[in-house]
Amino acid sequence: MPTHLPADPAGGSPVSSYLYRRGRQVLPGGLTRSTVDLDPHPIYMAGGKGAYVTDVDGRRYLDLNNNFTTLVHGHAYEPVADAVAQFLRKGTCFAYPTEHEIALAELLVDRIPAIEQVRFVNTGTEAVMFAVKAARAFTGRSAIARFAGAYHGAYDWAENGQNGSISQGSIRRGGTYRGAPESVADDVVVLDFNRIEGLDEGLAAHAGRLAAILIDPMPSRAGLLAPLPQFLEQVTRFARANGTLIIADEVLNLRQSYQGASARFGLEPDLVTAGKIIGGGFPIGAIGGRADVMDVFSSRGKSPGVTQGGTFAANPVSMIAGLAAMQAMTPEAFVRLETMGDDLRSRLAQAALSHGAQFAITGSASLFRIHPKAKPPRTYADALMTAGETVRMRRLARSFLEAGILLPFGAAACLSTPMQDSDIDAIVHTFERFLEDHTEAHKECRS
Structure with missing residues (x-):
């Protein structure tokens, strides 16, 4: 890796941006998985421990992706x-x-x-x-x-x-x-x-x-x-x-x-x-x-x-x-994850309700999804997002990213065994802050 990196056009992630430009020279689209989020470029990881990962630019994130729900015990178990x-x-x-x-x-x-x-x-x-x-x-x-x-x-x-x-x-x-x-x-x-x-x-x-x-x-x-x-x-x-x-x-x-x-x-x-x-x-x-x-x-x-x-x-x-x-993954470990999941889903739903925001929560056990819908979808047709809903979900994912939380876009988010109550609090508080900002922006647009 060069000592002096080129400027990052997106700002803020010079090493990830550099690696993405480098990857595009030898990998179709710069990647080997089409499921990697590009907004505007992927975040390259340096390592992880427990419920958190650290990217190549030194930023630390609470990981709600866990390699698409694979890592039930988080990283480096x-x-x-x-x-x-x-x-x-x-x-x-x-x-x-x-x-x-x-x-x-x-x-x-x-x-x-x-x-x-x-x-x-x-x-x-x-x-x-x-x-x-x-x-x-x-x-x-x-x-x-x-x-x-x-x-x-x-x-x-x-x-x-x-x-x-x-x-x-x-x-x-x-x-x-x-x-x-x-x-x-x-x-x-x-x-x-x-x-x-x-x-x-x-x-x-x-x-x-x-x-x-x-x-x-x-x-x-x-x-x-x-x-x-x-x-x-x-x-x-x-x-x-x-x-x-x-x-x-x-x-x-x-x-x-x-x-x-x-x-x-x-x-x-x-x-x-x-x-x-x-x-x-x-x-x-x-x-x-x-x-x-x-x-x-x-x-x-x-x-x-x-x-x-x-x-x-x-x-x-x-x-x-x-x-x-x-x-x-004993019965007790599953129960603990489900208890945290129930608490999280309930608090997220309550936050949306208290703000009058059209967001609904689905999932069970250690899995959850946030939908830009007035009520939880029952069928695939119900779950399909409109263009406007897609924009709202993209804003939500970016808001979580800025707060140091990796929230999958259009896929299940998951909890892992090293997570603590403080991590659940951080997820809920991040969602609440987004809803507050979203509500204020909506008021300004209407005034």
């Missing part, structure tokens, strides 16, 4: 760091299994009611991809149903329908990128989360060819929507009556409780995908579920119905880190 450090001199990965994958699998099987057996992969995208393949192999059918707006990774069939308009019972045509095969949409039925009207008809029209219904029990990207019990009951009733499997995508929402999201909300899936918190900050994904369905992956004495490998699948570093992180 010592039990994970110690366990990984002790193992690293023995190796990093092997072509053969280690006992560490068994230990993490045993923990998941013991905790998650729907999981009888597990296969590990490297990402949430892979977990969903192989869960869909397993459902196809088990049922002999090719089509899946999913709900508009929910994010399930980058597998063509899983991402088809995550954006765009909603058409009850219809198949969404086209993919999420230019050139995506239109034929993919022929095997994807897109419906609206929480909308009971037309659900049976939309599913029934394709009953004979639906291998699975792919559902995030509380879809974050679609608005962190609380599932209606009768909606989940209707999905389950159809699946059981028509031999269709239910895939619960809990890559993000496994942090909902000690037993995960499905158990919390009363869903009984055949397959569960997991990731994020189960890796302790290292790359991971997992497919779990009924033993008879998971048997499609088995090659013992036969050719597997679905061949699943991966050079780094079940690598011991991720297994060891994940085990240390999950062992520390």
Whole structure:
């Protein structure tokens, strides 16, 4: 890095600005993830400890992103760091299994009611991809149903329908990128989360060819929507009556409780995908579920119905880190996070109400989202932001950033175990200050 940095056109973050200009020379758009916020350039991080991160310009922030809800224990969690450090001199990965994958699998099987057996992969995208393949192999059918707006990774069939308009019972045509095969949409039925009207008809029209219904029990990207019990009951009733499997995508929402999201909300899936918190900050994904369905992956004495490998699948570093992180997530740890989350959501909602501001709060357990809406959205269509609402949310995110808090834009924010009551106070006070400024500015515009 040069001693004398060029001036930062945006002002205030010379090192981050320099790194972004440097990155654009060798990386498409300057980055390797399209989910990184650019306002006007990304913030480059130097490190983190506990609930806080420090950027390359020396600024410290309370982290409500935690690598998109992955770091349930925050940054540089010592039990994970110690366990990984002790193992690293023995190796990093092997072509053969280690006992560490068994230990993490045993923990998941013991905790998650729907999981009888597990296969590990490297990402949430892979977990969903192989869960869909397993459902196809088990049922002999090719089509899946999913709900508009929910994010399930980058597998063509899983991402088809995550954006765009909603058409009850219809198949969404086209993919999420230019050139995506239109034929993919022929095997994807897109419906609206929480909308009971037309659900049976939309599913029934394709009953004979639906291998699975792919559902995030509380879809974050679609608005962190609380599932209606009768909606989940209707999905389950159809699946059981028509031999269709239910895939619960809990890559993000496994942090909902000690037993995960499905158990919390009363869903009984055949397959569960997991990731994020189960890796302790290292790359991971997992497919779990009924033993008879998971048997499609088995090659013992036969050719597997679905061949699943991966050079780094079940690598011991991720297994060891994940085990240390999950062992520390006791029932008491989940309760403490949920208590803080309940307090935060209640105080944020009360602040909006007392200021007469059109902001609503969604979420549960350690997750929350602030919406520029008069009331919490129930469906994906309700959660979509207008241009004006987008501007308001961008102002809110900037206000938090200026106060030293990283609030994700258009995604779930999350709490982590090292957070204290003082951190919750800081979040609420920052929101209140924004509302006060927003109210005063609105008054000035009207006068």
